[in-house]
Amino acid sequence: MSMNKILVIGNVGSDPEMRYTPSGSAVTSFRLATNRVYTTSDGERREETEWFTIDAWGRLAEQCNNYVTKGMKVYAEGRLSSRSWTGQDGQTRFRMQINADRVLFLDRRGEAPEGMGEAPPRREYQAPSGGGGTDAGAGQGGGQSDPAGDLPDLPW
Secondary structure, eight states: OOOOOEEEEEEEOSOOEEEEOTTOOEEEEEEEEEEEEEEOTTSOEEEEEEEEEEEEEHHHHHHHHHHOOTTOEEEEEEEEEEEEEEOTTSOEEEEEEEEEEEEEEOSOTTOSOTTSOOOOOSOEEEOOTTSTTSSOOOBOOTTOOOTTOOOOOOOO
8 A cells, every 4th residue: 555645834935827738627836835943953043945836636726726825824735746857057956746636725814914915715625536636626625614704605
């Protein structure tokens, strides 16, 4: 038995870009930064940032394209893949990519960073199981509730 699953929480570093495959499947990509703060043995405090490219497919891609904005906090879950290539300058490049099957927007309405407008409501979007992360629809999950009752009626 084997498993490839990754869970990340971080800040979106770029607005999403949506495109379509030749077969017509929607795919949305955005960059996500995770930070780690630690103290070295010399007592020096350091921070490391890891960047991931998040790819969402199908209806999940549409949801991410509509609601994800640069600066917001996002939870993403899916399969990790990596690839390397040689750039035009001869340097080897490396990219960590997550094929998302679940995305949760962690910023609540009104909590977007300054200059970013209003954040979307806290919602979870997930590709249904068995969809393989390709052209699957998305459903609200996780039993999220909105005690203030101020979430719009959304079709998912």
